[in-house]
Amino acid sequence: MVFPSVVQKSSLPQVFSREDCKKIFFVTKNLKHRAILTLTYSAGLRVSEVCKIRINDIDFDRLTITIRQGKGNKDRCLPLAELMKKGLLKYLSAYKPTGFLFYGIAGKKYPYSVRSVQEILSKALKNANIQKPGACVHTLRHSFATHLLENGTNIVKIQQLMGHSSIQTTMIYTRLVNAYYGKVVSPLDSLYRP
Numbered sequence: 001m002v003f004p005s006v007v008q009k010s011s012l013p014q015v016f017s018r019e020d021c022k023k024i025f026f027v028t029k030n031l032k033h034r035a036i037l038t039l040t041y042s043a044g045l046r047v048s049e050v051c052k053i054r055i056n057d058i059d060f061d062r063l064t065i066t067i068r069q070g071k072g073n074k075d076r077c078l079p080l081a082e083l084m085k086k087g088l089l090k091y092l093s094a095y096k097p098t099g100f101l102f103y104g105i106a107g108k109k110y111p112y113s114v115r116s117v118q119e120i121l122s123k124a125l126k127n128a129n130i131q132k133p134g135a136c137v138h139t140l141r142h143s144f145a146t147h148l149l150e151n152g153t154n155i156v157k158i159q160q161l162m163g164h165s166s167i168q169t170t171m172i173y174t175r176l177v178n179a180y181y182g183k184v185v186s187p188l189d190s191l192y193r194p
Contacts, residue, residue, distance in 0.1 A: 012175055013142040014135050021143060023128035024121070033120045035091040036102055036112065040137060042084045044144035044162055047118070047137040051111045053101040055092070060085055067163070076163050145170070149177045 016024070021041055028034040040050045049067050057066045063080040080088075088101075097103050102112040121137050132139070141162075148158050159170040 013146075013172060014132055014139045015146045015176060016130070016132070016135070016139055016143040018147060020128070020130050020132075021140075023130060024124045027127040028120065028124045030120075031091055031094055032102065033124075035087055036117055036120060037124065037137075037140065038087060039084060040117075041140040041144055042081045043078045044141050044148075045078075046141060047114050051100075051102065051114055051117060054099055055097060055101050058088065058101065060089070074163060074165075076160070078161060142173075145173045146176050149173050 025034055025038050025041075028037055036050060039045065039053075040047065043065055045053075045067070053065070053067070057068060058064075058080065059066070060080070063082070063085060065078045065080050067076050067078060069075065098108045100108070100111040104110045104112045104116065117137055121135075121140070125132070125135060145158050145162055148161070149155070155170055155174065156167065158173070159167050162170060164170045
């Protein structure tokens with residue numbers, strides 16, 4: 001007996017617009033919370049990765065972030081945005097962490113919890129009046145990849161930055177972005193152009 005193949009549904013990821021991201025960061029007044037959310041977006045981090053980053057994983061001179069033992073126990077090196085560098089230096093000066101970049105309420109020896117990061121984003125979404133059902137911290141990661149693609153970044157480079165082992169995983173973002181293959185103009189818009 002031959003069984004039919006299972007067709008897997010491929011749903012598109014939820015993505016924040018650039019304006020949504022600005023609003024999220026603006027309404028997050030707590031310096032530590034804003035640093036967590038902006039770092040997650042600026043480097044396309046998984047929530048578990050942002051919680052486990054240690055101070056010595058950030059190289060402020062080379063502008064890099066080293067993710068150690070990410071998903072699949074793989075290390076990867078990511079760029080540190082200039083604006084993120086400024087924000088992190090301000091955060092380090094105010095909070096003075098010693099091990100983990102973002103420590104939890106149990107003390108500096110313990111990382112910030114994934115659940116607490118999710119709560120920070122939930123509060124920010126509410127304060128920014130952004131209503132995206134199903135949006136979570138991983139949505140910042142999806143937004144990072146989508147915005148890079150919109151900026152014209154090569155899909156293979158995005159795959160490397162995201163830490164995807166297969167290009168197929170990264171290709172989902174091409175379904176969200178018109179700019180990847182060139183801006184698509186609706187025939188309606190061209191009907192009324194001089």
